[in-house]
Amino acid sequence: MSLPTFEKKRLIGLVAVLSFGLTSLFAVLLPGALGPLIPATFILGFFVIIPLVLLLGEDFPLVESGDAAGASAATTAAAGDPLETLRERYATGEIGEEEFERRLDRLLETEDLKGRIDADAADRRDSRDRRDSRDRRERETELE
Template sequence: MRDTHQSLADQISGIFALLVLGVGLTALFLGYSWFWMVFVLGFAVALPIVAILSESLFGRESESEWREDESKSEQVDEQQDALDTLRERYARGEIDETEFERRVDLLLENETVADVKARRGREQKRETERERERN
């Protein structure tokens, strides 16, 4: 998935490289004898400078920041899937309105579906312990 993600610094460098190529080829086709200097100076001097400046000005997203963004989007997807499942079960009549609302509240107050499952497991464990105490 990293291949589809391009930072602004990468785009600026690519645009500048195309500009150097265009100017150099235009100079070649127009018959200027110094066309080769456009390529040498453009790619060997100016492009690295543009890349360094764009990186320092705009900054690159570190891989850890990118992974955090990706994991947040996965969490949102999981939460949306869980909400969709709850809606379907409520629509089919498998759960009543109060149970539906309780589960939606649990989902919304937790970050991930795994948090909900862990909390549900703790609640079931407490209920089991209470039943043992009663007996």
């Protein structure tokens, strides 16, 4: 099981909230028994972990790499264009040449099919519009 990863800002916020929360909890609940943990928790969070995250950045184990963030941003940006998404995945080495060719062929087949379906739907709309127009003219001549 691997550790979860966070964006750098999110991890810093999480550490800050946990450090402050645990420090407050220890100070309120058991100040006598947990007395030594109060300053240790605060110092560990704010003066050790947060500076380490800031200094190490992507090398810190819980910070996700910029490649993953960039790939997810590219994926969401190109979500509307499957061909662009496929090209991006091939360019980053996520899929090989054979897989790229196979998916490209399938994508082009479905695009052709989609184009035919769209053309058929447009033809049906045009014929329906012509029929409606003809019916409207007939009603207008009947009313005169």
